[in-house]
Amino acid sequence: MQLKxxxxxxxxxxxxxxxxxxxxxxxxxxGLLDPTxxxxxxxxxxxxxxxxxxxxxxxxxxxxxxxxxxFQYEGNHLKIVSADNGTPQIxxxxxxxxxxxxxxxxxxxxxxxxxxxxxxxxSLSGNMLSVWEPGRCELKFKAFDKDFTANQFGxxxxxxxxxxxxEMDFVQELYLYVPDDVEIDYDPDSVFLxxxxxx
Amino acid sequence: MSLAEVSLWxxxxxxxxxxxxxxxxxxxxxxxxQLIAFLFTAGGMAGTSGIGYNNIYIEVKMCSGTGVFIFxxxxxxxxxxxxxxxxxxNIDFSFVTNRISSNMANIGFMATAAxxxxxxxxxATILLRNVFYYTTESKFLFxxxxxxxxxxxxxxxxxxxxxxxxxxAAGYLAGAxxxxxxxxxxxxxALLLGMFFYESANEHIRIFKALDFxxxxxxxxxxxFKIAVAVLLLWVCAMGLSNRTEVR
Numbered sequence: 088m089q090l091k092x093x094x095x096x097x098x099x100x101x102x103x104x105x106x107x108x109x110x111x112x113x114x115x116x117x118g119l120l121d122p123t124x125x126x127x128x129x130x131x132x133x134x135x136x137x138x139x140x141x142x143x144x145x146x147x148x149x150x151x152x153x154x155x156x157x158f159q160y161e162g163n164h165l166k167i168v169s170a171d172n173g174t175p176q177i178x179x180x181x182x183x184x185x186x187x188x189x190x191x192x193x194x195x196x197x198x199x200x201x202x203x204x205x206x207x208x209x210s211l212s213g214n215m216l217s218v219w220e221p222g223r224c225e226l227k228f229k230a231f232d233k234d235f236t237a238n239q240f241g242x243x244x245x246x247x248x249x250x251x252x253x254e255m256d257f258v259q260e261l262y263l264y265v266p267d268d269v270e271i272d273y274d275p276d277s278v279f280l281x282x283x284x285x286x
Numbered sequence: 287m288s289l290a291e292v293s294l295w296x297x298x299x300x301x302x303x304x305x306x307x308x309x310x311x312x313x314x315x316x317x318x319x320q321l322i323a324f325l326f327t328a329g330g331m332a333g334t335s336g337i338g339y340n341n342i343y344i345e346v347k348m349c350s351g352t353g354v355f356i357f358x359x360x361x362x363x364x365x366x367x368x369x370x371x372x373x374x375x376n377i378d379f380s381f382v383t384n385r386i387s388s389n390m391a392n393i394g395f396m397a398t399a400a401x402x403x404x405x406x407x408x409x410a411t412i413l414l415r416n417v418f419y420y421t422t423e424s425k426f427l428f429x430x431x432x433x434x435x436x437x438x439x440x441x442x443x444x445x446x447x448x449x450x451x452x453x454x455a456a457g458y459l460a461g462a463x464x465x466x467x468x469x470x471x472x473x474x475x476a477l478l479l480g481m482f483f484y485e486s487a488n489e490h491i492r493i494f495k496a497l498d499f500x501x502x503x504x505x506x507x508x509x510x511f512k513i514a515v516a517v518l519l520l521w522v523c524a525m526g527l528s529n530r531t532e533v534r
Contacts, residue, residue: 089311090310092314093310093311093313093314094310096314096317097310097313097314097317100317100320100406101406103413104406104409104410104412104413105409107409107412107413107416108409108412110416111412111415111416111419111434112436114416114419116429116433118424118425119424119427119428119429119432120424120425120426120427120428120429121428121429121430173341176340199425200342200344202425203425204342220341221341222341223341223342223343224341224342224343225343225344225345226342226343226344226345226426227344227345227347227426228344228345228346228347228426228427228428229346229347229349229418229422229426229427229428230346230347230348230349230427230428230430230431230432231348231349231350231415231418231428231430231431231432232332232348232349232350232352232431233350233431234350234351234352234355234411234442235350235351235352235355236351236352236355236407236408236441236442236443236445236446236449237351237408237411237434237438237439237441237442237445239441239445239501239503239504239509240441240445240504240505240506240509241438241441247346247348247428247430248335248337248346250430251337251344251346252337252339255337255339255342255344256339258339258342259340259342
């Protein structure tokens with residue numbers, strides 16, 4: 088009786104393992120998360136770093152506007168405030184004077200993380216532009232390390248951390264385009280503003 | 287006194303088959319140990335890391351089949367040790383036997399256990415991947431390291447078998463050593479634990495680094511050679527020691 092139980096246990100386990108093997112090699116190879124990290128992406132990082140230093144990320148090809156706002160504005164004084172407890176980071180670019188329009192754009196990098204993020208929110212009331220941060224975004228991923236035995240003669244395991252850091256850089260940026268003649272007022276303790284003059 | 291002549295190989299074969307049948311509970315314990323390791327591993331035993339950038343927080347739960355392998359190593363070491371206990375040794379005397387045939391049958395049994403352990407370990411890592419695949423949304427599961435080529439799977443099974451042979455031989459030697467005197471039941475584990483604590487307290491001293499002799503070997507031929515020589519040495523020592531134990 089006991090021997091029968093042992094044989095059944097071993098038999099069932101073997102069948103499950105073998106079925107799992109067949110199932111695994113039948114899985115479609117597409118669809119899983121596969122960010123590439125090659126020499127090209129290292130060069131790309133330099134391009135992004137340089138553009139960020141010049142506050143010109145909005146001019147890069149790999150960055151696209153995810154959301155845009157256009158406000159008619161005839162005033163000559165704009166107050167930018169944080170509408171929540173966060174400290175939004177905004178790049179302000181000066182545009183030609185007397186256009187009567189303030190434009191805003193949320194740019195996102197073309198990466199898998201960008202699709203999973205919440206958007207910024209903006210509203211203009213009088214001369215006050217309120218900015219809501221996207222809020223904390225928690226993403227939980229799963230990854231495999233190479234098995235110790237399978238890796239005895241192989242290469243180092245892929246470092247997912249390094250890939251993610253690269254993907255997260257400049258993934259979501261808010262740009263404001265404000266006419267040159269509009270004076271900007273903000274509290275540096277609640278809004279982190281980088282203003283780039285049109286000259 | 288028996289007048290029938292029995293060849294050594296015939297006795298070894300008979301004992302080996304007997305062990306395979308009568309110790310099938312050890313294989314059930316292997317299934318249990320691997321399932322326990324599987325549950326721990328599926329829970330993210332290989333670690334979790336997190337990084338933040340502005341308002342984004344990313345957590346990566348790592349997984350690996352190494353946990354199943356480590357548990358299988360512990361299983362085979364314990365079982366090899368059990369084979370040297372008087373209870374198991376005395377069963378051998380139901381046959382026409384001597385120390386050599388008994389040891390050879392044990393070695394055969396351990397080799398079979400290592401093969402079974404190695405193959406199931408490799409397959410369990412595939413089962414683990416399947417579980418992750420079907421329980422995780424694909425956009426949250428990294429493809430890198432997930433896919434295992436058939437060659438890689440075979441290598442993994444082969445390497446696992448070699449390591450299991452090595453650790454089973456080490457467990458068998460430890461068991462044979464302990465049969466010399468009862469006090470060694472306490473002294474040997476205490477020495478091993480002591481070395482662990484000593485090493486962790488003294489960063490510059492790395493006793494267990496000696497295992498890098500095997501772990502860091504990147505040539506398949508040299509790796510096989512090293513393991514084979516070490517296993518042979520351990521078995522010969524264990525057989526030599528078992529010849530010193532009292533006869534029944």
